[in-house]
Amino acid sequence: MKQEGKTSLSRRQFLVMTAATGTGLTLGMLLPGCSREEPVQSQAGPGKAGGEVIAPIRFEPNAFVRIGTDNRVTVIIKHLEMGQGTYTGLATLVAEELDAAWSQINVEGAPADANTYNNLFWGKMQGTGGSTAIANSYEQMRKAGAAAREMLIAAAAKKWQVAEGDITVQAGLLRHQTGGHQASFGELAELAAQEAVPEDVLLKEPEEFRLIGTRVPRKDSNAKTNGTAMFTQDVKLPGMLTALVAHPPRFGATVKSFAAGKARAVPGVDAVVEIPNGVAVLGKDFWSAKKGRDALQIEWDESSAFTLGSDELLAQYKALSEKPGSVARNDGDVPGVLLSASKRLKATLEFPFLAHAALEPMNCVMQRHQDGVEIWNGDQFQTGDQKAVAGVFGIAPEQVKINMLYAGGSFGRRANPQSDYLIETAAIVKAVGGEAPVKLVWTREDDMRAGYYRPMYVHKLEAGLDADGNPVAWQHRIVGQSIIAGTVFEVGMVKDGVDVTSVEGASNLPYAIPNISVDLQTTTLPVPVQWWRSVGSTHTAFAVETFIDQLALAANRDPVEYRRTLLKGHPRHLGVLELAAQKSDWGSPMGAGRGRGIAVHESFNTFVAQVAEVTVHADRIFSVDRVVIAVDCGIAVNPDIVRAQMEGGMGFGLAAALSSEITFSEGHVVQSNFHDYTVLRINQMPKVEVHIVNSAQPPTGVGEPATPVIAPAVANALSAATGQRFNRLPLKLSA
Amino acid sequence: MIQFTINGSPQQLDIDPDTPLLWAIRDSIGLTGTKFGCGMAQCGACTVHLDGKAIRSCVTPVTAAEGKSVTTIEGLGSAAAKAVQDAWVRLDVVQCGYCQSGQIMSAVDLLSRNPHPSDKDIDDAMTGNICRCNTYVRIRAAIKQASKALS
Ligand code: FES
Ligand code: FES
Numbered sequence: 001m002k003q004e005g006k007t008s009l010s011r012r013q014f015l016v017m018t019a020a021t022g023t024g025l026t027l028g029m030l031l032p033g034c035s036r037e038e039p040v041q042s043q044a045g046p047g048k049a050g051g052e053v054i055a056p057i058r059f060e061p062n063a064f065v066r067i068g069t070d071n072r073v074t075v076i077i078k079h080l081e082m083g084q085g086t087y088t089g090l091a092t093l094v095a096e097e098l099d100a101a102w103s104q105i106n107v108e109g110a111p112a113d114a115n116t117y118n119n120l121f122w123g124k125m126q127g128t129g130g131s132t133a134i135a136n137s138y139e140q141m142r143k144a145g146a147a148a149r150e151m152l153i154a155a156a157a158k159k160w161q162v163a164e165g166d167i168t169v170q171a172g173l174l175r176h177q178t179g180g181h182q183a184s185f186g187e188l189a190e191l192a193a194q195e196a197v198p199e200d201v202l203l204k205e206p207e208e209f210r211l212i213g214t215r216v217p218r219k220d221s222n223a224k225t226n227g228t229a230m231f232t233q234d235v236k237l238p239g240m241l242t243a244l245v246a247h248p249p250r251f252g253a254t255v256k257s258f259a260a261g262k263a264r265a266v267p268g269v270d271a272v273v274e275i276p277n278g279v280a281v282l283g284k285d286f287w288s289a290k291k292g293r294d295a296l297q298i299e300w301d302e303s304s305a306f307t308l309g310s311d312e313l314l315a316q317y318k319a320l321s322e323k324p325g326s327v328a329r330n331d332g333d334v335p336g337v338l339l340s341a342s343k344r345l346k347a348t349l350e351f352p353f354l355a356h357a358a359l360e361p362m363n364c365v366m367q368r369h370q371d372g373v374e375i376w377n378g379d380q381f382q383t384g385d386q387k388a389v390a391g392v393f394g395i396a397p398e399q400v401k402i403n404m405l406y407a408g409g410s411f412g413r414r415a416n417p418q419s420d421y422l423i424e425t426a427a428i429v430k431a432v433g434g435e436a437p438v439k440l441v442w443t444r445e446d447d448m449r450a451g452y453y454r455p456m457y458v459h460k461l462e463a464g465l466d467a468d469g470n471p472v473a474w475q476h477r478i479v480g481q482s483i484i485a486g487t488v489f490e491v492g493m494v495k496d497g498v499d500v501t502s503v504e505g506a507s508n509l510p511y512a513i514p515n516i517s518v519d520l521q522t523t524t525l526p527v528p529v530q531w532w533r534s535v536g537s538t539h540t541a542f543a544v545e546t547f548i549d550q551l552a553l554a555a556n557r558d559p560v561e562y563r564r565t566l567l568k569g570h571p572r573h574l575g576v577l578e579l580a581a582q583k584s585d586w587g588s589p590m591g592a593g594r595g596r597g598i599a600v601h602e603s604f605n606t607f608v609a610q611v612a613e614v615t616v617h618a619d620r621i622f623s624v625d626r627v628v629i630a631v632d633c634g635i636a637v638n639p640d641i642v643r644a645q646m647e648g649g650m651g652f653g654l655a656a657a658l659s660s661e662i663t664f665s666e667g668h669v670v671q672s673n674f675h676d677y678t679v680l681r682i683n684q685m686p687k688v689e690v691h692i693v694n695s696a697q698p699p700t701g702v703g704e705p706a707t708p709v710i711a712p713a714v715a716n717a718l719s720a721a722t723g724q725r726f727n728r729l730p731l732k733l734s735a
Numbered sequence: 736m737i738q739f740t741i742n743g744s745p746q747q748l749d750i751d752p753d754t755p756l757l758w759a760i761r762d763s764i765g766l767t768g769t770k771f772g773c774g775m776a777q778c779g780a781c782t783v784h785l786d787g788k789a790i791r792s793c794v795t796p797v798t799a800a801e802g803k804s805v806t807t808i809e810g811l812g813s814a815a816a817k818a819v820q821d822a823w824v825r826l827d828v829v830q831c832g833y834c835q836s837g838q839i840m841s842a843v844d845l846l847s848r849n850p851h852p853s854d855k856d857i858d859d860a861m862t863g864n865i866c867r868c869n870t871y872v873r874i875r876a877a878i879k880q881a882s883k884a885l886s
Contacts, residue, residue: 083831083868217827224832225823227768227808231833234767242762267751285762286771287754359772359780359833359867408770408833409867444773640827644873648830651869674777674865683858685871 071186078117097145109404131701332515341464360408372399378407388419417487454532469555505540545712597716634697649706742810779864830868
């Protein structure tokens with residue numbers, strides 16, 4: 001991937017707009033590969049406070065940078081801010097090349113537009129996921145900043161009658177030393193907007209960075225510390241109704257009949273409507289809608305509902321794990337070599353369904369206008385959602401406008417390929433009719449019980465060792481539902497019957513073993529499933545990293561040394577392995593009842609190793625005391641945010657390692673709230689150390705890659721402390 | 736009619752008496768810094784101060800506030816609150832931010848009662864506040880920094 005150097009931008013590709021308002025000017029930019037013609041519109045751009053475009057004579061929404069005469073630089077962010085720090089990270093890229101002062105930078109969520117704000121790794125789709133925000137924007141946002149900078153310089157050179165090359169830019173100020181000239185961005189914004197577009201944009205070399213690689217403060221800290229940050233839950237519009245939905249008690253059930261009288265009698269209840277997946281009660285506020293929903297009387301048709309329990313599913317999955325599935329990888333001759341191996345080891349592993357359980361339960365605000373639909377949402381899959389909602393109303397996707405808000409977490413949930421919660425909101429708006437805005441609110445119980453989940457899986461592993469304890473054959477079978485089947489991603493992500501997200505982290509096993517087979521048994525259930533922070537790696541990393549430890553133990557070798565030998569040719573895996581081992585003082589004595597475990601895993605092109613230290617207490621209780629994390633994510637654009645994502649991502653995985661699970665009983669979801677779907681609390685949070693590998697590689701994502709590594713590290717530590725093996729998550733010590 | 740003070744201003748609400756204080760604050764009064772996360776005193780997102788003490792407003796009926804003084808994130812102003820919010824910003828504690836009003840209300844309550852909490856005091860006082868982004872390492876550090884600033 002080439003990052004530095006000259007990039008051509010033709011005049012047509014770069015557009016300059018002047019908003020004739022007090023707020024000043026917009027430097028709008030259309031990057032290579034995104035060119036398109038648009039009709040003239042005299043309308044404000046994203047988030048602008050009004051004003052009309054006077055030059056050139058067309059509205060171009062592909063703007064990433066706006067510079068006002070008030071000296072504010074606004075960076076338009078195409079990705080959802082859900083905690084991962086993308087508003088700060090992407091703005092840093094622009095500010096770096098623009099040589100702006102960090103304090104003059106504002107950020108703003110972009111509107112939905114597949115042509116302009118698409119995720120460059122996803123084709124013509126706008127969305128956030130797969131830890132791609134920084135990686136796909138790295139060049140794009142820097143070019144936007146660099147182009148704006150050159151235009152400011154050109155404007156200053158003309159104004160001061162000096163050579164461009166003699167002008168310096170630093171922290172938002174342009175200077176001409178010998179002439180004694182100085183001007184802020186704001187002072188030059190109007191002139192810069194009339195400048196020709198630079199043919200070439202020169203990007204900085206990494207050694208010239210002054211913001212990238214440093215800790216710049218988060219842009220959202222103040223608002224999220226004083227209560228002013230706006231989430232979907234906080235939207236209040238004139239005449240808005242709050243909607244709660246009674247969902248089917250089991251997946252696959254439908255409404256047979258319902259009596260709305262008692263619900264309607266609740267003061268404040270405005271309407272009761274049937275929608276495809278239940279009955280919605282609309283009230284003037286949450287409490288009236290909630291009371292109304294509680295008063296609903298619904299008879300459900302459960303004739304084709306899901307009625308199995310987790311135990312029955314587990315038995316089915318285990319039976320399937322005995323049969324070969326679709327081949328994801330097949331190197332050499334696994335069955336033959338297994339037969340002749342000196343030692344054979346086996347493991348069958350169980351993983352439950354998991355809820356995302358973001359702290360902001362699912363919600364969405366939507367309003368029908370005469371000429372379209374407007375949405376207020378922390379939207380993670382903007383253009384897919386736009387299409388889905390347009391489909392419900394029979395309008396064009398462009399008629400659906402999305403106003404971006406912060407999301408109170410997501411962990412994948414708000415990037416639902418089926419746009420489930422948006423379609424639910426749309427169905428309510430449509431059923432109610434009129435133009436009243438509707439806020440759909442899921443309670444925690446709805447959030448826990450109405451789906452979607454990380455699928456349940458069973459893994460079966462078998463390996464053969466030679467006389468020296470080296471692995472010579474590795475067989476890995478995965479059984480579970482496909483996340484991708486039936487979604488728009490199916491074309492690219494299901495290959496020869498293998499959903500790549502089911503086997504990622506297993507089929508790309510980095511260990512040097514001559515014979516490897518990985519296959520997949522895909523199951524079909526009416527339980528709705530979806531990606532969950534780190535997707536396939538949530539289960540494959542545990543399988544691979546606990547089994548490799550089991551092999552090391554059988555070979556009587558140290559787990560770090562064993563991995564090191566097998567990771568030759570994978571320098572970045574090795575780099576984080578060595579760093580974590582060194583920083584954790586691997587090999588030093590631990591004392592009775594304590595244990596140390598390591599795991600290393602790559603996901604989303606980021607490499608993470610973790611060493612966990614555990615203490616086993618009485619009554620089969622254990623604590624995770626300390627976790628040392630080493631990460632290689634290429635250039636760490638903001639090392640403090642990298643650290644935050646390592647801490648938080650690890651904690652998210654630790655919750656699933658320690659206690660979270662969704663189970664079914666006769667088709668009913670057993671758990672309902674945080675008392676029985678338990679997540680990590682502060683008293684369970686270990687001490688965490690994060691070490692970042694110094695790298696000049698292009699940056700890769702950090703939102704997800706810390707999550708899958710902790711469960712195997714903890715399991716391996718518990719094995720070291722107790723001698724027990726752990727065959728299921730969440731982890732439980734046996735007596 | 737229910738009367739109480741919110742962030743120093745008197746408030747009169749004509750409201751269903753079993754409405755939880757949380758929804759009175761959010762929907763009737765229109766202050767949205769206080770969040771809804773679980774509705775059953777499990778997550779702490781709805782934490783406010785009632786006569787200076789941290790409570791879960793999602794399980795507190797609005798009638799329990801009658802004649803009392805309610806403080807929400809929007810109304811914080813004490814020295815302890817300032818120290819906590821400053822430390823929160825300085826350490827960039829927040830991620831998604833949704834839990835943080837509740838975390839801060841609990842932290843301010845802790846430091847008001849106990850200006851120099853031990854690690855265990857912090858864990859004990861903050862265990863009722865879930866952060867799904869798991870910002871706990873920084874919450875601990877920020878409370879310590881705020882405690883230092885207060886002394
Ligand atoms: S919303 Fe009150 S404790 Fe969770
Ligand atoms: S910052 Fe996201 S839940 Fe705490």
